[in-house]
Amino acid sequence: MAAKTLDLREVPPPERHPKIHDAFEELDSGEALELVNDHEPKPLFYEMQAEVDSFDADAYEVEQRGPSEFVAKLPKA
Structure with a gap:
């Protein structure tokens, strides 16, 4: 991937x-956005799961x- x-x-x-949403939108299906962060991005996971149909939550x-x-x-699915 x-x-x-x-x-x-x-x-x-x-x-x-x-910035994350813009970068994710640019991905093709089957690609992934790798984030380096200073905290666990759990709120982002829930946001993506709820709002972005192409986010593959099972493979997060x-x-x-x-x-x-x-x-x-x-x-990205």
Whole structure:
């Protein structure tokens, strides 16, 4: 699965979700958006699940790599 990476740790919080939605929209089916974040993006998961039909919630993954580094993969169906 091809992935585009978006590092959000330096992005101001109000700008994160719009940036994520724009990047996700640009993906082709079967690709994934990989997010590097300073916290677990659980609210984003629920937002994507509720609002984005092409978000493959069943294939969503998140891994904590450090105390303030989480990497999440948001796959597009």
